[in-house]
Amino acid sequence: MGESLTGLRTGEVAQQAGVNIQTLRYYERRGLLSEPARSIGGHRLYPPDTVALLGVIKAAQRLGFTLDEVAELIDAGRGRHPAPDLRQRAIDKIAEIDAKIADLQVIRGALTRVVDARCDSLTNCTCAECPIPFLTIAARPDGYPPRPSRP
Amino acid sequence: MGESLTGLRTGEVAQQAGVNIQTLRYYERRGLLSEPARSIGGHRLYPPDTVALLGVIKAAQRLGFTLDEVAELIDAGRGRHPAPDLRQRAIDKIAEIDAKIADLQVIRGALTRVVDARCDSLTNCTCAECPIPFLTIAARPDGYPPRPSRP
DNA sequence: TTGCATCCGGTACCTGGGTACAGGCTTACC
DNA sequence: GGTAAGCCTGTACCCAGGTACCGGATGCAA
Numbered sequence: 597m598g599e600s601l602t603g604l605r606t607g608e609v610a611q612q613a614g615v616n617i618q619t620l621r622y623y624e625r626r627g628l629l630s631e632p633a634r635s636i637g638g639h640r641l642y643p644p645d646t647v648a649l650l651g652v653i654k655a656a657q658r659l660g661f662t663l664d665e666v667a668e669l670i671d672a673g674r675g676r677h678p679a680p681d682l683r684q685r686a687i688d689k690i691a692e693i694d695a696k697i698a699d700l701q702v703i704r705g706a707l708t709r710v711v712d713a714r715c716d717s718l719t720n721c722t723c724a725e726c727p728i729p730f731l732t733i734a735a736r737p738d739g740y741p742p743r744p745s746r747p
Numbered sequence: 748m749g750e751s752l753t754g755l756r757t758g759e760v761a762q763q764a765g766v767n768i769q770t771l772r773y774y775e776r777r778g779l780l781s782e783p784a785r786s787i788g789g790h791r792l793y794p795p796d797t798v799a800l801l802g803v804i805k806a807a808q809r810l811g812f813t814l815d816e817v818a819e820l821i822d823a824g825r826g827r828h829p830a831p832d833l834r835q836r837a838i839d840k841i842a843e844i845d846a847k848i849a850d851l852q853v854i855r856g857a858l859t860r861v862v863d864a865r866c867d868s869l870t871n872c873t874c875a876e877c878p879i880p881f882l883t884i885a886a887r888p889d890g891y892p893p894r895p896s897r898p
Numbered sequence: 899t900t901g902c903a904t905c906c907g908g909t910a911c912c913t914g915g916g917t918a919c920a921g922g923c924t925t926a927c928c
Numbered sequence: 929g930g931t932a933a934g935c936c937t938g939t940a941c942c943c944a945g946g947t948a949c950c951g952g953a954t955g956c957a958a
């Protein structure tokens with residue numbers, strides 16, 4: 597066992613990054629991983645930092661970015677400049693990320709209120725209609741308004 | 748054109764929330780929307796805050812939560828207590844959200860460095876190998892290490 | 899009461915992101 | 929040099945999250 601001096605093989609990369617071997621080839625097709633060197637016999641030989649890159653990809657995915665967006669993020673992060681509007685792309689991404697953070701913080705706030713506020717004992721909560729508004733807006737406990745008077 | 752006094756119809760809700768009508772029925776099957784009242788003839792009549800709820804669902808999805816997780820979040824946010832471990836669930840979700848926020852901030856930092864630091868003019872960047880590490884870790888500009896000396 | 903826009907349930911299909919074979923070649927080790 | 933483990937390409941399949949279409953029933957206004 598050992599990383600050959602000329603690069604890691606698919607199995608090694610996959611195992612170290614915790615992904616399926618097929619996924620490596622899939623990412624290659626999608627352009628997320630650039631085509632690695634090959635051995636004489638045609639086996640892929642990956643540069644060692646591929647493992648870290650896969651970690652980045654997986655993290656970004658968990659945050660709701662699509663694979664295409666992840667590819668963009670990586671390009672941007674590299675400082676490569678295939679297109680001159682890349683800087684603008686990065687700026688846009690930052691705005692997008694800020695919006696995500698803000699949304700997450702709202703959700704966080706709502707959950708925090710649920711956890712440690714009003715209902716001191718959830719299992720024995722007496723407030724039949726906890727007035728917690730889920731996300732500043734939305735979702736009155738019973739959904740339905742005070743009953744319209746008209747047939 | 749008017750919202751009937753007894754509730755919004757599928758078309759109205761879908762249009763106001765910017766989702767497909769089929770999606771409403773899909774969410775109902777998935778348990779994200781509770782079954783609405785019906786007209787005599789069987790047409791759905793939604794409570795008006797359904798539109799806001801859909802906004803919440805879509806926002807949470809953009810943040811990388813699955814529909815099942817969104818359903819959980821909504822239950823938690825309502826302060827309902829179908830299961831006594833709901834409080835714990837909410838606590839777990841908060842931790843999860845904190846992790847997401849942290850990840851987003853790392854990515855944000857990397858992008859910020861790209862945008863306003865070293866390469867003052869991206870279109871004319873002279874640093875052939877911008878040493879920007881994409882995410883603290885990962886993705887050296889060229890992927891490959893300094894060339895191993897051994898064949 | 900007729901006409902047209904909507905809505906109904908049911909089923910089939912689509913996209914994104916993978917995963918799983920099948921059949922054959924390479925590598926590594928004895 | 930034999931052989932098992934590992935890798936190759938290609939194709940087929942899977943799941944989540946929707947969308948589209950069908951034939952038929954409803955709603956509502958003129």
